[in-house]
Amino acid sequence: MKITPKITPIYQTSVFKFDDLNELEQYFGEPGSRYLYSRNGNPNSDELAEAVNKLEGGAGAVATGSGMAAIFAAILACCQAGDHVLCAADIYGGSSALLNAELSRMGITASYVPFEQLYELAEFVQPTTRLLLAETISNPLLRVADLRRLAAECHRHGLKLVVDNTFASPVITQPLALGADIVLHSVTKYISGHSDVTAGVVVAADEEVVARLRQIGIFYGLTLSPMESWLAVRGLKTLRLRMREHSRNALIVAQFLEQHPKVRQVNYPGLDAHPQHALAAEQGAGQFGGMMSFLLDDDAEVVNAFMQRSRRFPFAPSLAGVDSSLSYPLGTSHRSLTTEQQQQLGITVGLVRLSVGIEPIEELLADLAQALG
Numbered sequence: 001m002k003i004t005p006k007i008t009p010i011y012q013t014s015v016f017k018f019d020d021l022n023e024l025e026q027y028f029g030e031p032g033s034r035y036l037y038s039r040n041g042n043p044n045s046d047e048l049a050e051a052v053n054k055l056e057g058g059a060g061a062v063a064t065g066s067g068m069a070a071i072f073a074a075i076l077a078c079c080q081a082g083d084h085v086l087c088a089a090d091i092y093g094g095s096s097a098l099l100n101a102e103l104s105r106m107g108i109t110a111s112y113v114p115f116e117q118l119y120e121l122a123e124f125v126q127p128t129t130r131l132l133l134a135e136t137i138s139n140p141l142l143r144v145a146d147l148r149r150l151a152a153e154c155h156r157h158g159l160k161l162v163v164d165n166t167f168a169s170p171v172i173t174q175p176l177a178l179g180a181d182i183v184l185h186s187v188t189k190y191i192s193g194h195s196d197v198t199a200g201v202v203v204a205a206d207e208e209v210v211a212r213l214r215q216i217g218i219f220y221g222l223t224l225s226p227m228e229s230w231l232a233v234r235g236l237k238t239l240r241l242r243m244r245e246h247s248r249n250a251l252i253v254a255q256f257l258e259q260h261p262k263v264r265q266v267n268y269p270g271l272d273a274h275p276q277h278a279l280a281a282e283q284g285a286g287q288f289g290g291m292m293s294f295l296l297d298d299d300a301e302v303v304n305a306f307m308q309r310s311r312r313f314p315f316a317p318s319l320a321g322v323d324s325s326l327s328y329p330l331g332t333s334h335r336s337l338t339t340e341q342q343q344q345l346g347i348t349v350g351l352v353r354l355s356v357g358i359e360p361i362e363e364l365l366a367d368l369a370q371a372l373g
């Protein structure tokens with residue numbers, strides 16, 4: 001019987017069999033010809049890595065057990081004890097926590113560059129600085145980095161540019177084409193898209209860096225399981241369609257919030273008033289994604305009332321699923337920052353982050369109207 005499934009089956013196995021020593025020699029002699037052990041490589045995780053690699057235009061990719069594992073792998077691929085990294089001050093809270101609480105213990109130090117100074121790194125660079133970590137679209141203020149300019153500035157100082165492209169997805173921006181050296185994703189978010197997977201992926205422009213990433217994935221055990229990989233591949237197939245709907249809905253929601261008397265400010269790159277609107281339009285080929293944040297009065301009671309009344313935007317501290325949700329940066333992703341850092345970044349009591357899903361837009365607008373009312 002010949003079985004030829006259209007879709008890659010789930011190779012739910014931790015290990016693969018060999019008939020004899022010749023096959024074992026083939027495994028080592030012809031890399032990529034066979035599988036040995038799923039932590040080292042599995043058809044499902046390779047399918048995911050290859051699909052994202054293709055979208056990002058890289059030399060190769062590694063699927064990881066989470067977005068955090070992807071960030072960790074990217075930094076370890078470029079740094080060792082004694083090295084220093086620069087990090088955009090507007091960064092995912094988990095990234096700064098990893099740098100401050102763990103990588104510091106391994107002798108890798110970090111300093112933070114305010115958004116306004118990202119293109120003038122001279123005063124931040126040390127002789128041991130190896131890379132800059134930044135996000136295409138920052139969380140939670142949705143500030144957009146000019147990646148072409150940032151890559152040029154990094155390379156001028158001999159640094160690698162590592163881009164967390166989670167908020168944009170490769171549909172909206174492909175950082176490697178703009179000069180970045182490494183791009184990574186929390187696959188948990190748009191790439192999977194259905195809030196049912198925890199995964200990550202890291203892609204490099206250079207073959208040698210890809211080889212480093214593979215080794216780090218295997219030795220530190222950061223690689224992804226077959227089932228999670230399979231789910232992520234399934235989600236990825238609709239990424240282009242989903243991003244179109246997320247972007248369309250989010251622009252309408254942002255325009256609605258911008259006009260609402262209870263809303264003091266809306267941060268969405270698709271709005272004309274956004275400080276990097278023109279850049280976002282150019283870099284994102286006219287799509288701006290589904291993420292935004294907005295400012296209510298800086299009063300916890302006002303925020304609570306909105307959260308309690310909202311039906312279509314449940315509080316769920318993640319993002320990028322097909323179903324809408326909201327998050328509260330001060331209490332979740334940016335909780336570990338000092339009050340001063342929170343104030344500096346503009347993460348205040350009234351700031352609410354929305355992840356706009358792909359539901360019928362009238363339902364989302366009606367829900368927001370009643371929740372704010």
Ligand SMILES: *Cc1c(COP(=O)(O)O)cnc(C)c1O
Binds near residue numbers: 067139167186187
């Ligand atoms: C969620 C997220 C991460 C971390 O990813 P996990 O899959 O939760 O480990 C990293 N960067 C950004 C921008 C994120 O939103």
